[in-house]
Amino acid sequence: xxxxxxxxxxxxxxxxxxxxxxxxxxxxxxxxxxxxxxxxxxxxxxxxxxxxxxxxxxxxxxxxxxxxxxxxxxxxxxxxxxxxxxxxxxxxxxxxxxxxxxxxxxxxxxxxxxxxxxxxxxxxxxxxxxxxxxxxxxxxxxxxxxxxxxxxxxxxxxxxxxxxxxxx
Numbered sequence: 001x002x003x004x005x006x007x008x009x010x011x012x013x014x015x016x017x018x019x020x021x022x023x024x025x026x027x028x029x030x031x032x033x034x035x036x037x038x039x040x041x042x043x044x045x046x047x048x049x050x051x052x053x054x055x056x057x058x059x060x061x062x063x064x065x066x067x068x069x070x071x072x073x074x075x076x077x078x079x080x081x082x083x084x085x086x087x088x089x090x091x092x093x094x095x096x097x098x099x100x101x102x103x104x105x106x107x108x109x110x111x112x113x114x115x116x117x118x119x120x121x122x123x124x125x126x127x128x129x130x131x132x133x134x135x136x137x138x139x140x141x142x143x144x145x146x147x148x149x150x151x152x153x154x155x156x157x158x159x160x161x162x163x164x165x166x167x168x
Contacts, residue, residue, distance in 0.1 A: 005040075005131070006161040008154060012168050019167035020060055023134045026165065027057040040131070053081075056125030060136040060167075062117040065109030070101060070120060073109050078127045095123040100149060114141045122153065133157055135166035 003009055011019050024030040025037060028048040037044035039051045065073065074092045083091055096102045099119040104112060109120065118141045125133060135154075139147045157164045 008164040056130035057134045071105040095126045099123045132163045
């Protein structure tokens with residue numbers, strides 16, 4: 001499989017067909033079972049950290065979030081990814097606005113709805129302005145406005161040359 005930079009690819013298949021495993025392999029969360037994986041010239045087996053800096057991953061399931069604020073949660077992920085100071089604050093504000101959660105920045109993660117948690121996952125994936133978005137069943141648990149948001153994010157990604165791989 002070869003996916004060009006800026007291309008949008010939909011992976012469609014039944015439950016248990018391997019769609020999630022494929023995306024987790026692209027995100028370097030799983031090692032390739034056979035063959036090799038190279039993303040933007042980086043080999044997954046030897047340069048997984050470099051690949052992770054390129055990728056924003058949204059898993060299918062919505063995790064149980066800790067009892068911290070939405071903005072604090074994103075600040076932790078941003079800091080873990082190397083963002084500091086004003087860049088960190090700007091990134092958190094930008095992604096919260098992008099996914100429509102700015103008004104919930106001070107809300108506790110464990111107190112927001114499933115759809116808002118899915119939006120939080122989308123926000124997390126965008127913090128570092130990745131070149132590649134991996135979206136695993138991205139509209140699951142979202143209301144019509146959330147589905148429209150995902151569609152807009154994919155359209156925006158295409159317009160700026162971001163690669164998107166989404167499973168459905």
